[in-house]
Amino acid sequence: MIEIRDLHKYFGALHVLKGINLDVKKGEVLSVIGASGSGKSTLLYCINGLEPIQQGHVTVDGTDVHARGTDINGLRQKLGMVFQQWNSFPHLTALENVALAPRIVKGKSRAEASDIARKQLGHVGLGEKLDVYPSALSGGQQQRLAIARALAMEPEYMLFDEATSALDPELVGEVLETMRMLAEEGMTMICVTHEMGFARDVSDRVAFFHQGVMEEIGPPAQIFGDAQSEHTRKFLANVR
């Protein structure tokens, strides 16, 4: 379970997250929506400790992410993350991209790491592309590669930061399909997204962020059908 308590985040004088309180339970799929600059990416970075926080707490399965002495690299193995830019390692084949972290972070043997990589690449539909370099893959394939790379660490949570925003429209579907598959398998997911269809159909809850505040959170039916906040309604009217 991820527990966020009174989280405040500043970049210098800029107050980016203004007291966020949020729990995400095991097995839950949460979509995070909101205008650009509202602090959605920063929230994810605070959850896996890529950004320090100035006030409050984030705990993952009882471990305080930002406490001194927390094994943050160990904790991050539980928290897979997929970014808007797919960030494939260009000097490694698809198989090596996925096998690298299990080998050097988890200390698996080369053979074990390759087995894991083969399995995860098959899982996301890239079983035919094991020895291909990222430059020969489409954006959608590279994003699925990034998903496989994160899954290879056997995370318990997956954080998606606008995983489809940088893709050509015709490639969005295959990545959303993969995310939907993970959700159906029971993965706990926090998905920052602009894909309202995905948020409505796949999530258990949807959170709306506005200028660093979580204005509203609830089941998709509430957010999309009966939003309580004026800002939520305005935002949704504009994206549709």
Next chain:
Amino acid sequence: MEPTVSFFSGFTLNDLWFLGEAALRTMWISALSITIGTVLGVLFGWVLYEGKWIATLTVAPFLDIFRSVPLIIQLVLFYNFAPIVGLNLDPFASGVVILTIYTAALVANVARGGMEAVPAPMRRAARSLGMTYWQDLRHVVLPIGGRAVFPAWVGVALGVMKDSALVSVLGYVELLKASQILITRTQEPFLILTLAGAFYFALSYPISRYAATLERKWAQ
């Protein structure tokens, strides 16, 4: 007995052998300086990249001095002033010290450029997988940044090899010094300089060929 075969008036096969040995010395002093200088340069480059102000205040000006003062001046100054502080180095050792620092100063900027060439989001992705700072540096930044600036590094290495000719002013008998000795004796400057040039070419050509092969392999 001296071999009696000769190409020209005074030039003997022995002289060719003498030049060949000198070429090996050029290779040796260059290889040593380039290797140590590259390791140091990457270290300095990392300090510049991490950009802690104290490092920028110390390392950067130090490297700037060695990059901007002509190598021949550095060599002569170091060779003549080192004994004053109790360092009695022969011409070879003095040459290695100065060429190494010179290489390091040039490589530092190349290395910094390489680290800057790795996009920050790529490094975040590596860290999000649980890699430590050093694992990210070793497995992501080094190979990706290294490939990006490899051609620049080859340029530095070939340049240093040619510049190693300047160590001749200290009396170290590498290719250029050997050529001068032979020219004085045989009065055959064109022949000997052509041969020396051919030796320099023979030293650098395989390196640039090999580099080109690597770059082609990486490009795919």
